[in-house]
Amino acid sequence: MKRRLFRFPLVAAFASLAALPAAAAPEVVTDIPPVQSLAARVMQGVGAPASILPPGATPHGYSMRPSEAARLEAADIVFWVGEGLTPWLEDAIESLAADAVSVELMEAPGVALLEFGEEGHADHDDDHKDERAHKEDDDHKDEHAHKDDDDHKDEHAHKEDDDHKDQHAHKEEDGHEHHGDMDPHIWLDPANGKAILAELAARLAEIDPANADAYKANAAAGAAELDALAARVEAIVAPVRGKAFFTAHDAYHYFEHRFEIESEGSVALSDAAPPGPARLHDIRSEMREHGALCVFIEPQLDPKLAKTAAEGTGARIAALDPLGADLEPGPGLYPTLIEGLATSLADCLAQ
Ligand SMILES: [Zn+2]
Numbered sequence: 001m002k003r004r005l006f007r008f009p010l011v012a013a014f015a016s017l018a019a020l021p022a023a024a025a026p027e028v029v030t031d032i033p034p035v036q037s038l039a040a041r042v043m044q045g046v047g048a049p050a051s052i053l054p055p056g057a058t059p060h061g062y063s064m065r066p067s068e069a070a071r072l073e074a075a076d077i078v079f080w081v082g083e084g085l086t087p088w089l090e091d092a093i094e095s096l097a098a099d100a101v102s103v104e105l106m107e108a109p110g111v112a113l114l115e116f117g118e119e120g121h122a123d124h125d126d127d128h129k130d131e132r133a134h135k136e137d138d139d140h141k142d143e144h145a146h147k148d149d150d151d152h153k154d155e156h157a158h159k160e161d162d163d164h165k166d167q168h169a170h171k172e173e174d175g176h177e178h179h180g181d182m183d184p185h186i187w188l189d190p191a192n193g194k195a196i197l198a199e200l201a202a203r204l205a206e207i208d209p210a211n212a213d214a215y216k217a218n219a220a221a222g223a224a225e226l227d228a229l230a231a232r233v234e235a236i237v238a239p240v241r242g243k244a245f246f247t248a249h250d251a252y253h254y255f256e257h258r259f260e261i262e263s264e265g266s267v268a269l270s271d272a273a274p275p276g277p278a279r280l281h282d283i284r285s286e287m288r289e290h291g292a293l294c295v296f297i298e299p300q301l302d303p304k305l306a307k308t309a310a311e312g313t314g315a316r317i318a319a320l321d322p323l324g325a326d327l328e329p330g331p332g333l334y335p336t337l338i339e340g341l342a343t344s345l346a347d348c349l350a351q
Pocket residue numbers: 060185249250251271
C-alpha cells in the first residue's frame with residue numbers, strides 16, 4: 001500500500017507527459033455495427049468508437065440497456081443513420097447526450113437517398129401508403145431510368161433544395177420521421193459508405209482538430225478500399241444478375257440499386273410489423289409467379305415467416321446479414337459485410 005502511494009504520483013506524471021503531444025481521442029458513439037466500422041476506419045491510430053446496438057439486434061425496434069445509455073451519456077459526438085432506422089434513438093440522444101454533437105448520416109453531403117424498394121412498403125399505415133403510391137408512380141420510375149452519376153447528383157441536389165426544407169418544416173410540426181418515407185438502409189451502398197467516411201472525418205476534425213490530418217488520411221485510404229470492394233462485389237454478382245429472389249425485409253434497395261440486381265419482393269413489408277397470414281399467402285403466390293430461386297432470411301429476424309412463405313415454392317432458404325451480426329466489430333466489418341451479401345446472393349442463386 002505504502003509503495004503504491006509512493007509510486008502513484010510518478011506514474012501519473014509520466015502518463016500526463018506522455019499524453020501531452022497528442023490530445024485524447026473524443027468519445028465517439030455510433031448506432032449500428034456498420035457505422036461503428038466506418039468510424040473505426042476513420043479513427044484508426046487515434047481511438048476506438050463505441051456502438052450502441054449489440055450484434056444480432058434489429059435497429060428498427062430496440063430498448064437500450066443501462067450500459068448503452070451510459071455510453072451515450074459519455075459521448076462527445078454521436079453518429080447515427082437517422083430516426084427512420086432507429087426511431088427510439090432520437091429521444092435518447094436528446095435526453096442523454098444533449099451536450100454531444102449529433103450527426104444524422106442520412107443528411108450527410110454525398111449520401112444518396114432512395115425511396116423504399118417496394119410498393120406498399122408501409123401498408124400498415126394508410127397515410128404513408130398514399131404518399132408511397134404517389135412516389136412510386138412519379139419518382140420511382142425516373143429514379144430507375146437514370147443511373148449515371150449526373151442524375152444521382154441532381155437527385156440529391158433536388159432533395160437538398162426542395163424536399164429537405166419541407167422535411168424540416170414537417171419535423172418541427174410533429175417532431176419526428178422527417179425522413180420517414182426514405183429508405184434508411186443507406187450503408188448498403190459502398191458509394192454511400194464513402195460519403196459517410198468523408199462526413200465522419202469532417203465532423204471528427206471539427207471537434208478534434210489535433211487529429212484532423214489522421215482522420216482525413218484514414219478516410220481517403222478507406223474510400224480507396226471501398227472502391228476496390230465495389231469492384232469485387234460487381235464481379236461476384238454479375239453472373240447471377242436477373243435471377244429471381246426474395247428477401248426477409250425490405251433492406252437491400254441500396255445494394256440492389258448500386259449493383260443492378262433486384263429482389264422481387266420481401267416477406268415483411270414493414271420494418272416494424274411482421275406479415276400476417278394473408279401477406280404470407282400473397283408472397284407465396286408471387287414467389288411461384290416469379291420462379292424465385294432463393295428467399296433470404298436474416299439473423300435479426302425470425303426465419304419462420306420466410307420459411308413458411310417459401311413452403312412448396314421450391315425456393316431455397318439462405319441467409320443475408322445487413323448488419324454484420326456474426327462479424328468481428330472494427331474497421332474490417334463493413335467491407336466483409338458488403339462482400340458477404342454479394343457472396344451469399346451469388347452462392348444461392350448460382351446453384
Ligand atoms: Zn432494416
